[in-house]
Amino acid sequence: MNIVFYGEDTGVFADGFPALLTGPATVAILPHALPAASDRAALLAADVIVATRFPVTTPTPPNLKLLHVPAAGTDAIAFDAVPAAAAICNSFGHEQAIADYVMAALLARCVPLADANARLRRGDWTYWAGASDLIHGELSDITLGLLGFGHIGQTVAHRAKAFGMRVVVANRSPVPASPLVDRAFALRDAAFWSAADAIVVSLPLNQETRGFVDAAAFAAMRPRAVILNVGRGPVIDEQALYDALATSRIGGAVIDTWYRYPSADMPNPLPSTLPFHTLLNLTMTPHMSGWTSGTIRRRRDLIARNVEHLRRGEPLENVLRPPSRQH
Numbered sequence: 001m002n003i004v005f006y007g008e009d010t011g012v013f014a015d016g017f018p019a020l021l022t023g024p025a026t027v028a029i030l031p032h033a034l035p036a037a038s039d040r041a042a043l044l045a046a047d048v049i050v051a052t053r054f055p056v057t058t059p060t061p062p063n064l065k066l067l068h069v070p071a072a073g074t075d076a077i078a079f080d081a082v083p084a085a086a087a088i089c090n091s092f093g094h095e096q097a098i099a100d101y102v103m104a105a106l107l108a109r110c111v112p113l114a115d116a117n118a119r120l121r122r123g124d125w126t127y128w129a130g131a132s133d134l135i136h137g138e139l140s141d142i143t144l145g146l147l148g149f150g151h152i153g154q155t156v157a158h159r160a161k162a163f164g165m166r167v168v169v170a171n172r173s174p175v176p177a178s179p180l181v182d183r184a185f186a187l188r189d190a191a192f193w194s195a196a197d198a199i200v201v202s203l204p205l206n207q208e209t210r211g212f213v214d215a216a217a218f219a220a221m222r223p224r225a226v227i228l229n230v231g232r233g234p235v236i237d238e239q240a241l242y243d244a245l246a247t248s249r250i251g252g253a254v255i256d257t258w259y260r261y262p263s264a265d266m267p268n269p270l271p272s273t274l275p276f277h278t279l280l281n282l283t284m285t286p287h288m289s290g291w292t293s294g295t296i297r298r299r300r301d302l303i304a305r306n307v308e309h310l311r312r313g314e315p316l317e318n319v320l321r322p323p324s325r326q327h
Contacts, residue, residue, distance in 0.1 A: 001025045001311065004043055006051040007032040013050060013070050013300045020304035023311055034059070048307055056081045065323070066310055070299045072151070073232060074320065075205050084324040087316055089306055093298030094290030095155040098230050101289035102200055103159050105228060105254040106144075108283075110137050140164035143182075145196025147213070149175055152202040152230065157181065168195045193220035198228065205232035213237060218244035224251035230289045233258040233271075242274045245282055252281040256289045 003025050005014040011029045018027055032053065034040045043049070046061045050068045053076040064086040069077060072092050082088055108114070112134075116127045126134050144160045146153040149171040157167050157180040168183045169175050170192040175184035185192040193199070199221070203209045213227070213236040221227070227250065229236055238259050244250050258271035270277055276284065306316050 001047045001307065002042075002045050003027045003048045003307065004046040004050070005029045006043060006046075006049050007053055009052055010050050010070055012296055013303060015300075017300060017304060020301065021307060023308075025307070048310070050303055052076060054078055054082060066306065066316070068303050068306060069320075070303060073204060075232070079321060082321075087310075087319055087323045088321040089316055089318045090320055091299040091302050091318060092151045093302065094295045095151040097292040097295050098152050098202075098289045099155040099159045100292075101256065101285075102156050102228060102230065103163070105283065106139060106142070106198060106226075109226065109252070109254075110139055110142070112136055142166075142197045143168060143195065145170070145192060145199040146202070147192075147199055148202040148204075148231065149181075150202065153200070154180065156200055156202075168192065190216070190220055193217050194222060196225065197222060198226045201227065201229045201235055202231045203235050205235055209235050211235075211237040213240070215240040215243070218249055221250050223249070226250070226252045226254065228254040228256075230256050238272060238274060242272075242276060242279075245276075245279050248281065252283075254283040254285075256285045257287055261287070 001023065005011055005028070008031055014027055014029050018025060028042045030039045030043055034043060040059055044059055044061050046064055048066045048068065049061065049064060050070055052069060052071050054067060055076070056078045058081055060081070060083055062083070064083050067077070067082050067086050067088045069088070069090040072090055072094065074090055077088070079088065112127065119126055125131070127136070140163060143166040144156075146156060146167065146169045149169045153169065153171075157169075160167050161180055166182045167180060168185065169181050170185040170187050170189060172187045175181055183195065185195070201213060203212060211234065215237065218240055227236070241253065245253055255276070260269050260271050260273065262269060271284065271286070276282055302317060309316050
């Protein structure tokens with residue numbers, strides 16, 4: 001079986017991959033641009049491709065049986081360009097890491113460890129127990145809103161409940177009764193926006209969700225509300241987010257997913273054409289929330305399991321599109 005990790009960003013999943021397989025396989029890591037004829041030939045010989053991007057210009061491997069995306073999002077995959085005989089699967093396993101990121105961000109806003117440390121190094125005891133001017137809050141005082149209740153939302157809810165937080169959810173499909181959820185809203189119920197002190201956006205990006213969090217949503221939020229985006233940047237309207245922060249319409253934001261990313265022409269861009277980097281009520285991170293050793297290990301294990309399932313003719317996991325026919 002010929003397995004190709006296509007694109008420089010997939011190479012991390014290839015490390016140690018052959019040891020997870022029970023049968024013979026060749027494993028190649030190819031650059032996305034395919035500069036050499038041998039690279040193109042290796043891609044065309046692939047039975048399995050692991051890739052985060054598969055544009056319409058990708059050469060079509062005639063015997064491809066599986067395209068495995070080592071991520072949850074597939075907005076960079078041109079499904080119609082993937083041979084119909086190949087299954088398309090994606091990967092999760094990032095929800096644990098992202099839930100840790102969300103709780104770390106909320107804790108950082110609630111418990112001022114960094115500021116207290118900096119002050120005490122100057123002999124400033126402002127946060128000393130008994131002082132009245134800088135009393136900080138607790139996570140259990142916060143109502144957490146989850147926009148989306150898939151893998152990420154449910155894992156964040158588990159963490160939030162462990163901290164005693166109240167959890168409200170807005171989701172496209174009905175949310176079953178659960179001790180994790182105090183109140184559930186329909187996805188487009190405007191009452192959701194005013195029901196939480198902090199809102200975590202984990203919706204995927206598609207035609208329905210692009211720009212979903214708009215100026216009207218920000219206008220409806222609580223004045224001190226914080227929004228955290230760990231889904232896809234354009235789910236939040238770029239200008240609306242900037243305006244809400246620049247005018248202090250909301251209390252702040254923690255943004256991990258953005259509107260502009262590095263490219264060959266611009267390897268180190270700011271993440272937006274708008275001056276988000278000048279805002280003091282915003283924490284900016286470079287799409288790092290799910291990128292941990294645990295995420296890589298869980299996704300590598302899933303891809304290896306699916307290769308073994310494919311070899312044995314067994315059902316695949318996380319199927320987004322089944323093959324048009326079995327081989």
